[in-house]
Amino acid sequence: xxxxxxxxxxxxxxxxTAGLISSPVWGVVxxxxxxxxxxxxxxGIALGTGFVDGDGAFTLDNAAALADPFVISGFTTSIMLxxxxxxxxxxxxxxxxxxxxxxxxxxxxxxxxxxxxxxxxQFGGVMLAFAFVATIGIQGFxxxxxxDQFGIDIFADGVWLYESPGLVLPYIYFQVPLMIIxxxxxLEALKPQWAExxxxxxxxxxxxxxxxGFPVLAPSFLGSLLLLFANAFSSYATAAALTxxxxxxxxxxxxxxxxxxxxxxxxxxxxxxxxxxxVVMAIVxxxxxxxxxxxxxxxx
Amino acid sequence: xxxxPGAGTRAVTGTGIPTPGRLTRWGILGIIGLIFxxxxxxxxxxxxxxxxxxxxxxxxxxxxxxxxxxxxxRVLGTAIGNSLVLAAATVVLMLVxxxxxxxxxxxxxxxxxxxxEFVCLLxxxxxAIVLVVGLAPVYxxxxxxxxxxxxxxxxxxxxxVLPFAYRAVQSNLDAIDVTTLTEAARSLGASWPVVIARxxxxxxxxxxxxxxxxxxxxxxxxxxxxxxxxxxNLQTALVIVQKDDPFIAVIVTLLSLLVAVALLxxxxxxxxxxxxxxS
Numbered sequence: 001x002x003x004x005x006x007x008x009x010x011x012x013x014x015x016x017t018a019g020l021i022s023s024p025v026w027g028v029v030x031x032x033x034x035x036x037x038x039x040x041x042x043x044g045i046a047l048g049t050g051f052v053d054g055d056g057a058f059t060l061d062n063a064a065a066l067a068d069p070f071v072i073s074g075f076t077t078s079i080m081l082x083x084x085x086x087x088x089x090x091x092x093x094x095x096x097x098x099x100x101x102x103x104x105x106x107x108x109x110x111x112x113x114x115x116x117x118x119x120x121x122q123f124g125g126v127m128l129a130f131a132f133v134a135t136i137g138i139q140g141f142x143x144x145x146x147x148d149q150f151g152i153d154i155f156a157d158g159v160w161l162y163e164s165p166g167l168v169l170p171y172i173y174f175q176v177p178l179m180i181i182x183x184x185x186x187l188e189a190l191k192p193q194w195a196e197x198x199x200x201x202x203x204x205x206x207x208x209x210x211x212x213g214f215p216v217l218a219p220s221f222l223g224s225l226l227l228l229f230a231n232a233f234s235s236y237a238t239a240a241a242l243t244x245x246x247x248x249x250x251x252x253x254x255x256x257x258x259x260x261x262x263x264x265x266x267x268x269x270x271x272x273x274x275x276x277x278x279v280v281m282a283i284v285x286x287x288x289x290x291x292x293x294x295x296x297x298x299x300x
Numbered sequence: 301x302x303x304x305p306g307a308g309t310r311a312v313t314g315t316g317i318p319t320p321g322r323l324t325r326w327g328i329l330g331i332i333g334l335i336f337x338x339x340x341x342x343x344x345x346x347x348x349x350x351x352x353x354x355x356x357x358x359x360x361x362x363x364x365x366x367x368x369x370x371x372x373x374r375v376l377g378t379a380i381g382n383s384l385v386l387a388a389a390t391v392v393l394m395l396v397x398x399x400x401x402x403x404x405x406x407x408x409x410x411x412x413x414x415x416x417e418f419v420c421l422l423x424x425x426x427x428a429i430v431l432v433v434g435l436a437p438v439y440x441x442x443x444x445x446x447x448x449x450x451x452x453x454x455x456x457x458x459x460x461v462l463p464f465a466y467r468a469v470q471s472n473l474d475a476i477d478v479t480t481l482t483e484a485a486r487s488l489g490a491s492w493p494v495v496i497a498r499x500x501x502x503x504x505x506x507x508x509x510x511x512x513x514x515x516x517x518x519x520x521x522x523x524x525x526x527x528x529x530x531x532x533n534l535q536t537a538l539v540i541v542q543k544d545d546p547f548i549a550v551i552v553t554l555l556s557l558l559v560a561v562a563l564l565x566x567x568x569x570x571x572x573x574x575x576x577x578x579s
Contacts, residue, residue: 024404024407024408024409025409027400027401027404027408027409028401028404028405028409028412028416030397030401031397031398031400031401034397034455034458035419035459037438038435038438038455038456038458038459039419039422039423039426039431039459039462041434041438042431042432042433042434042435042438043426043430043431043434044434045433045434045437045438046430046431046433046434047434049433049434092332095328095332096328096329096332098320098328099320099324099325099326099328099329100325100329101317101318101319101320102317102319102320111565111568111569112565114564114568115561115564115565115567115568116561116564118514118517118564118567119517119557119560119561119564120336122464122514122517122518122521123517123518123520123521123557123560125521125522125523125535126523126535126538126539127521127535127538127553127556127557128339130343130538130542130546130549130550130553131339131340131342131343131553132339133546134339134342134343134345134346134550135338135339135342135343140342140346141338141341141342141345141346142338142342173336173339176332176336190317191316192316192317193316194316195316195317195318196316205318208318209318230424230425233427234427234428234429234430235427236427236428236429236523236524237523237524237535240523240524240527241523241539241542251427251429254429254430254433255429255528258432258433258436258528259528270433271433274429274430274433274434277427277429277430278426278430281425281426281427282425285424285425
């Protein structure tokens with residue numbers, strides 16, 4: 001990309017001091033300060049407090065709590081929940097993207113699906129909890145329907161909506177829309193010439209998908225799957241609104257640690273839990289970056 | 301160049317990529333659409349129930365839509381006000397801090413582009429629940445220095461919307477040739493303020509609008525930070541109201557989902573406006 005040498009277009013800048021004063025670097029200073037104060041500093045504090053005890057002295061005690069069975073079960077549940085909902089969400093979302101191939105992106109159906117997906121993927125949170133209480137809560141629409149019309153009691157083994165299995169359906173409800181948003185551009189980047197080339201060489205539709213479509217889309221699909229995982233793993237609002245006491249997943253454990261101060265008899269446990277979450281997120285997002293590089297090969 | 305998604309889409313529609321058959325297409329969309337409609341229908345059914353008597357009526361909707369709620373729901377009004385203040389403050393923050401930085405980097409500091417992109421997309425990798433652990437002490441200092449006004453929360457929300465706002469504005473920056481536009485204006489004698497106000501901002505209008513709308517949607521839906529810093533916004537108030545009267549909370553939920561869909565339809569229309577003009 002062509003760029004302008006700052007010295008060519010800057011009105012002043014002939015002498016060294018003037019150049020320093022009118023340097024474009026000053027333009028990014030306010031933003032840099034803001035990001036330092038509200039992104040870098042809080043993240044640093046969150047990770048740092050895990051290594052400090054109640055009196056401010058350095059300790060590995062909290063980090064050691066990451067090996068506590070209670071914390072390990074939190075991470076296991078979080079990771080399982082994120083993996084299951086990411087896989088189901090990715091498959092269903094990709095199916096919707098497939099069904100939308102060939103639809104005009106300006107058309108009413110596509111615009112409608114885009115808007116609804118955006119809302120459900122980013123705006124849901126607390127509201128999804130209400131939606132599912134109204135659907136499969138004890139007096140929910142589906143619960144009552146199944147009980148009165150078919151004699152099926154979905155809560156025969158106890159009410160699971162407010163435990164971690166109850167999070168699966170609400171999470172899928174925001175994972176599928178997110179998949180539609182992030183996977184659709186990859187499908188749209190498939191080049192028609194490839195299909196024509198395949199057809200010219202005698203390939204069928206099935207050949208196209210097996211030999212060209214799936215291999216080209218695989219990195220994008222796996223990348224989207226990782227983003228969905230990250231999305232579920234860091235999600236807090238839906239679970240918090242469903243259960244006011246639960247500590248089944250890590251974000252809820254952080255809430256408990258923040259509000260009660262002494263979870264597992266330790267102060268600053270929230271910091272250690274935050275550290276654990278960041279480690280998982282860092283692994284997932286690095287893998288995502290790798291896959292993204294691979295996927296971009298075909299998107300030029 | 302990126303920034304011209306319209307061109308690719310149109311080619312696909314013509315020939316080429318095998319499209320699904322009618323039955324497959326409408327089968328998939330129908331089944332998944334139906335599954336996604338169930339909770340919405342359930343919410344509507346729930347709000348229409350007539351308590352122990354059985355049957356349905358619109359009494360609760362009428363109460364909400366005529367603002368006929370008792371004083372115990374005043375928290376909801378305050379909270380909606382707070383959320384709107386926060387949305388406005390966050391958008392201002394984005395326009396004042398992020399946008400000028402993006403323009404400076406695009407024009408003068410191309411080497412910083414990757415750094416800026418990395419920083420702006422970083423909040424995706426840092427869960428809000430992690431951020432809030434570190435924000436608690438930061439806000440301790442802020443409320444001592446600047447009081448605990450609602451608007452202060454916008455400083456944290458500005459970080460949350462960074463990835464969304466950045467993407468919206470950057471795709472607009474990529475679609476227009478900023479360098480040429482600027483050189484042309486400068487060589488005709490325009491000063492920098494004039495270049496920004498009369499050349500760049502009008503060309504970036506759709507990106508800025510889309511960025512602003514998505515920021516508003518994110519702020520109106522935010523719960524994690526507000527709830528754990530004990531601030532009142534739309535979402536935290538809904539959780540409180542839901543404990544007293546779940547029906548009212550569900551009605552407000554349905555209404556805000558509607559508003560949000562409308563908001564995103566507007567974003568979509570703006571986005572298509574950009575591609576049509578630039579391609």
